Amino acid sequence: MERTFVKDWRGVHKAALALILRCIADHGSPPSPAELQVATAAPSAETVQHMLQEMESRGLIFRDPGSGSILAAYPLSAVPTPHRVRLADGRQVQAMCAVDALGVALVFGQDTHISSRCRHCRADIEVSVVGERIGAYSPASAVVWYTPAAVHCAVAAEGQCPYINFFCSREHVKDWKRDLSAPRGQILPLERALDRARAVFNPMKGLGGGPS
CATH class of the missing domain: 3.30.450.410 (Beta-Lactamase)
Structure with a gap:
């Protein structure tokens, strides 16, 4: 598993991923965009979406192609697995x-x-x-x-x-x-x-x- 997705990540990615992991572990589901905006001090909802797109491009998270919902934040899955x-x-x-x-x-x-x-x-x-x-x-x-x-x-x-x-x-x-x-x-x-x-x-x- 040669993913190097954390090599050059920014602090905002770290804060967002930490919140996503905690929410999945605590509640079985990822945080809302509004919760991510607060956790990362993002200035707008559009900034949050751009951040999620960048995190997905780095392999930090995986989202449903249709809805954009977060399905996984490595190493956790928000949906059942074996x-x-x-x-x-x-x-x-x-x-x-x-x-x-x-x-x-x-x-x-x-x-x-x-x-x-x-x-x-x-x-x-x-x-x-x-x-x-x-x-x-x-x-x-x-x-x-x-x-x-x-x-x-x-x-x-x-x-x-x-x-x-x-x-x-x-x-x-x-x-x-x-x-x-x-x-x-x-x-x-x-x-x-x-x-x-x-x-x-x-x-x-x-x-x-x-x-x-």
């Missing part, structure tokens, strides 16, 4: 992909427990991130299939994220790839998948705020 994450403070969120699910612990500065399913057989997969390391997980053979952004022409939410999933074993990744025209990628042990999450989300550490 990757449910419970924060240590009890809040529950949805992540865009397996690597994003692992990155939630970094962005919110607290331990997490991930509940997902094998992309091939739909068996339950449970993974804990404790102290920014992989904790307990099951099954013991669980891995992540990772496909790089360079493989896709679409934005990450549509082209990359749907393919970055948990699998209960390497064998099930291979079976899935045989059954489907899957894009190029690699199998990652969970700790290496967390390393990918660190590469993306370390610049955002604590942005979602600590335990509520």
Whole structure:
């Protein structure tokens, strides 16, 4: 996941993204444009819309092409996904992909427990991130299939994220790839998948705020 969307962001983007993440985590939905205007001290509603367009172009957020509603603010999704994450403070969120699910612990500065399913057989997969390391997980053979952004022409939410999933074993990744025209990628042990999450989300550490 080679997104570098936070490399040169401005303070206004940071304030806006922090509010969006907190609202999704607290309420399951993003803030209103009016709330964003207050949080960023934007002079007008038009300025807020321009800011959202710029954030989307950088890959910080993903919006519905028709309504303009915010559907995701990385690493969180405002709509249901297969990757449910419970924060240590009890809040529950949805992540865009397996690597994003692992990155939630970094962005919110607290331990997490991930509940997902094998992309091939739909068996339950449970993974804990404790102290920014992989904790307990099951099954013991669980891995992540990772496909790089360079493989896709679409934005990450549509082209990359749907393919970055948990699998209960390497064998099930291979079976899935045989059954489907899957894009190029690699199998990652969970700790290496967390390393990918660190590469993306370390610049955002604590942005979602600590335990509520």
